[in-house]
Amino acid sequence: MLHFSRWKTFIVWGFALLGVFCAAPNLIPEKDLAKYPQFVQNLRLNLGLDLRGGSHLLLQMDKDLLIEKQIKILRGNVRTALRGKREGSARTGAIRYRDLSAKKDRVEFKPSDPADLEKAYQAARTLIQPLPSTSFGTTPGNNVDVEKTADGRIVVKPSEPAITAKISSSIDSAIEVVRRRVDALGTTEPSIQRQGEDRILLQVPGFDDPDKLKAVVKQAAVLSFHLVVRPANAEEAADGLTEPGTTIYPSKDQYSSHYILEDEPLITGADLANARQEISPQTSRPVVSFRLNSRGAVRFGDVTAANVGRPFAIVLDGEVISAPTIQEAITGGSGQISGNFTVSTADDLAILLRSGSLEAPLTILEERTVDASLGADSIAAGKLAAIIGLVGVVAFILLAYGTFGLYANIALLINISMIIGALSLLQATLTLPGIAGIVLTMGMAVDANVLIFERIREELRAGKTAISAIESGYSRALSTILDANITTFLAAIILFWLGSGPVSGFAVTLSIGIITSVFTAFVLTRWLVAWWLRLQSSKTIDMPI
């Protein structure tokens, strides 16, 4: 146990020095950091939001709305399928139906003639398509299920895997959109992760305006321009009924509370090339000016030329924000959206339009926002507690074990460096509970040494020589040390698994601390003790027995 071959010594100290080396860059003051090479700059603790300030938002996509939209599209497809085939000017195979309705999770209709049930069923079945196979090569099934009911209706229902796939792709695209939006705010290193089926975890460090962040992230920002049929009267607005091909929209402008608009959009958000906030030279009010891509510009030019004198509505997330009248053909491909904007809301809208739209709005399930000044206070408090705790532990161990305590303390200091080094190397996030984890480890790390030293003491009391007492002290304490640390380690792993944010930060430092403290206590101090034994001529141990 006390013999270290040269290569073993090399490995032991290699690890210890690697830890110290990886921890050292954390001592460089912020202002001098730029002078050092990039890899040194990267070896710094990655502070959690609770220490550096910032916002943590757990967002959920509105699944119901997403499904609702899918069902509406499906209803359109069913209608088309029942219309039959166009042959010249006539249609063949059309099936007459009634009660075509979009329910929460399905589309239903009834053939007008019960004899058409089978025909209608076959027509609806033409909508069935296999879903693309997954990356594992399994086929997830079809997009829709079609059924006949006992009372002569046909039910068309999106399949479970189709809904799952739709939510999954919507979340994937939402992550991209959210990333563009957050980047547009000028933040650094936001972390955007998918969580579970329909959630996004957004962590933005160091951004001091959580309200703006939330406003920009949540909104679906689906934009479209529609020709206005006419302002809706109170009755129409109340019952929402209007002629086919048109829809009633609520309005935010000062002229009418609702408008009846044509369904077919003139242009949509996808046609935008750019958008920014400006102050209108005419009204001195904030507006969002936009530029269309070439396809959109051509279309918009054509429609505006054909409809001079008619109003068109700018619809954002199902609400009319303004309904200007077309004065002349807009051929340049650029224009302005005026509305009831402040500079800040116009700026937000410009960011949203630039970054693209979400398929459904996001809801904030959880928000944790910490101001940078509180984070700085926490760091200062954590540092102070750590230093005082360390001094206390070091002094106590020195008192308890004399010279051997010195070795245990050297091991403790290297242990702390190794924890910090490992955290810096892995870029694990250090949170305030994480600092508590480090301080706790200081207390517990000496446990392994205490176990060994107590063993050595016992062996000495039993009359063994120094060397054999140390030998058996180490070897007999090993099983206890492993048992004790494995159990704590298991608890730490469960913590990590439970972990959200700060708690998992604590689990990470605790786990790393357990590994490094077993290494430093069992291997490093053993090396130190062996080295001491070789230097020592008297072979007696300075330890109270």
Added chain:
Amino acid sequence: MAFKGINFVPRGTKIPFISMRNIAFILSGIAMIASIALFSTKGLNYGIDFIGGTSIEVRHKAGPADIADVRGKVGALGFGDVQVQQFNDPRDVLVRIELQSGDEEANQKALDKIKVTLGDAYEFRNTEVIGPTVSGELTQAGIIAVITAIIVVLIYIWLRFEWQFSLGAVVALVHDIVLTIGIFSLLQLEFTLSIIAALLTIVGYSLNDTVVVYDRVRENLRKFKKMPLNELLDVSINETLSRTILTSVTTLIALVSLFVFGGEVIRGFVFAMIWGVLVGTYSSIFIASPVLLLVGVKRDWSGLGGAKFKEPSGTV
């Protein structure tokens, strides 16, 4: 280098821990019953992690905050149960409002109103808004984590020792957790997700302590084949007493430093751990070991258990 150090625990103690077991069982029994009674009557002061709601820490930008003013303004908004209290520094105020009924957005709207009401005079230092979905999930995750931890530990000890040891360790663990929940209920300290983290750390620590004693018990079972079990347990506890105390002291030094200097944010968390270290140390001596006496242990350990690790040939 001649300093030998001080013996904090006298050598060769012969404290009859096991004969104190009845007193310990009665004390612990009373404490556990009291804890459960407190928990079921007073309950816990759950933080918003578990019940949802909004917690805001604000700092008055110009000097000490006027608590009554904040209470009046926020109370007038009609958000139901509103708690406003002094926090840490005279400038700081902690505002907690209950979970708003309605959808997830209701809480965000309440937060916006509070921001408007308190205005620019206050700096929002810490804002937490937890909706109903997440709070339900966090509660579930917390309960699952604690139970899983206990089961995993039960299995590990069972594999490494014998079922009797496993039982003793788990009894001690449950004891520690119940007493920790009891003190949180008694003092009505805020029970948050990080307290669950502290509970799991206590599980780890208490176990660490118990395992050290058990290891020695197992070793002595092999060594003293004829010694009565109660004596053997006493010998084992006394032999490890010095280590138990030294480790507890170093851990407590670190924790007390955190408690005093580490700031308000983690004070509850650290308090739970300090309590856990005290209770855990007590339980591994007075609960975990006597349980072995109650259930009895296998006496023939030749060639089992710790033999997985290399043992030195010479025994004392």
